[in-house]
Amino acid sequence: MSATRDKFGRPIVVVTGMGVATSLGAGKEDNWKKLTAGESGIRTITRFPIDGMKTTMAGTVDFVKVDPFSSTDLGEKLGEMVAEEAIAQAGIGAKGDFPGPLFLAVAPVEVEWPQRQALAKAAGANTDINYDTLLRTAGSGGFTEYHRRFLFGSVADSLADTFGTKGSPISLSTACASGATAIQLGVEAIRRGEADAALCVGTDGSVNPEALIRFSLLSALSTNNETPSKASRPFAKNREGFVMAEGAGALVLESLESAKARGAKILGIVAGCGELADNFHRTRSSPDGKPIIGCVKNGLIDAGMTVDQIDYINAHGTGTPENDKMEYLGISTVFGELTKTVPVSSNKSMVGHTLSAAGAVEAVFSLLTLEHQRIPPTINYDVPDPAIPFDVVPNTARDARVTAVMSNSFGFGGQNASLILTGEPV
């Protein structure tokens, strides 16, 4: 075993660049300051009329302007911002010439209401509007850009052009675990020796009326609209749903060998990735917790680590009654007695649930936890849930010795992914 390979003989995969944007702001510095100060980015939605909505708040990114709005356009802009920040920090390649593939976690794409309305308008006010009318209008020309925009691969296509990533860019969705899966794909490509570097991005700009209503109809969202900053309450007894949010996270991954060779500063190691699918239900976890337990174990096995080596768990912690309960069941089963002492906090209490981006955003926050030796809190933790006796790092950040972080992501459709991030090779 040489110094650039792990105990299984695989290339060690390191992080040399990070970028993040959330409702708290743009960039690592601003986000970290606010995250460790326990600030909330959740606010009442101003982007569109909220009349009649059951949920009227979200973690929108309002400092990036997109007009006319589409979630895909916002997702693309956020993805660009974080990729640029990550590549600049890594100092890798040349401008527009990133020496590796792109793995992009992105929300499913479809034509959105502003564009559908523009099309209907172009059809003429005296016309009966149906899909035949829309098709005729679409075919008359003048909307060519909508084809480029609303292809599923469009965001990856644009990022690949902007940053000059190599090969076929992969757009992926594992629902709310997507960001973690993007990182896992990058890790695997480097371990296989296909690439020396990979750009892994998760981005989501999904707060639009229909997306909000879709989640509302599944009764998944918090309706605590009066004080938005207090709405996201992971692990608290009075939690009642997640808060939709936007954001993006990016990592530049490299083989340790390649990073060392070019003298890059190493920000952390992706020591292990675990995944396991759940086939119990489309939106609910298996009541026995086995898929979550298996996923977390797979992450540890892949890293060649044991639970006593994990100093902090960056939880999925959405604040839905179901998720947090199942997450406790899964973690406590794997961690046993250590469950009482290992800190477990949820960034989503502050930035909300950034959906397709969450795994990437939270990986960045996990790496910043390693860098600063400080654990961001779970805010809005005023009423502990006796059924979930985690140390959630309640309401106030905490200095701590952190050498290894587990970051978990779980999603609709039985998606489970778990990342192990460390400061030094293990």
Added chain:
Amino acid sequence: MAETRPVVSEPVEAWITGIGIVSSLGEGPDAHWDALNAKRVNVDETAFAPYVVHPLVPVSYDAQIPKKGDQRQMEAWQRIGTYAAGLALDSAGVKGNKDILSKMDMIVAAGGGERDLNVDSSILNSEAHGDATPGYLNEKLLNDLRPTLFLAQLSNLLAGNIAIVHGVTGSSRTFMGEEAAGVDAVRIALARIADGQSDIALVGAGHNGERKDMMLLYEFDNFNLRDKYSSVWDRKDKSGFALGSGGAFLVIESKAHAEARGAKPFARLKTVVADRAKRKDGGEVTASLDNLWGKVGAGDANTAIITGATGAEPATSEELSFLKKHADVPVRATGSSFGHAVETQFPLGIGLAALSLSRGALYATNDSTGTEIEMSKAPAQIVVIGTGHWRGEGMALVESI
């Protein structure tokens, strides 16, 4: 993946041991083999006129999706995909084998989002006629959207449904991005097996071409074939593709894993490569395919090509320029026989290649332009090509065993 695997020194050999196809031509290997050799094309020029589609044959979903409740939770694209996935698992002889399915990797290439066309139309009508207040869109969506429709729209829920219906739970990844997603799904599945990280994988896609909301996306740039069917090589005057409904899934596994359970291979999946030409200047697609041909490791002798060429321009003309450099290699275009099933086209091509190799013959031509030539001898290898209508180029090398 329950254990961390040792690093392998040589790529692990991967076999295709299961093929599941349902399409406008039928379902299963025999029906497709017969239909292709009979040069049958199932095309509907009236139901979506002026757009041409290749409609799915009537399917008895109960055969692969026994619970009506499961069927109701899906829209057509998911039912088609879940059905084809079941066919593939049956074909590989692993259906219901919990031990194998719980370790089986799954990579699905997916689009998504079947919309409720009536709800959309009703909202747009009211707005167009000035009957809409600021909160109107919210009110209509809240009242009229079916809660379960969202789950039928999410891209990763085809994989989710396959896990629920068939019990494939080793892993679940969904790739998006039109034709390239189909290429990359197979590419990554093979890479994991070749590297010893995975023993067996289910990979594929499902597509419903009989959807006006999906036609709309392609109609923005006039990609839909209009009025009258012709083979993809015969669309000089009116380029474009006729969307096709269908699902194609493959079971790919390491030779050792297949042998240990006594599974018979259809063919060997040797290589999958992919790239993305920027397509800013003419000739970039041709150059990309030239480059991939070198990488995929094929020769011209005893070789055939099965391409997913769409009929869209300029991509198809550029692909023809590439094909002309291999003029002796017999070519088949799945787009002529099946229509364009987007994410599904590449896994479909690999399934047909594996089927042909296992039967020791390439199926009949289906083309009036002379681009396709008959092949009298048995192919030793088949190169599958996936050139995206807008982006992405991919190639696979499938070999006889």
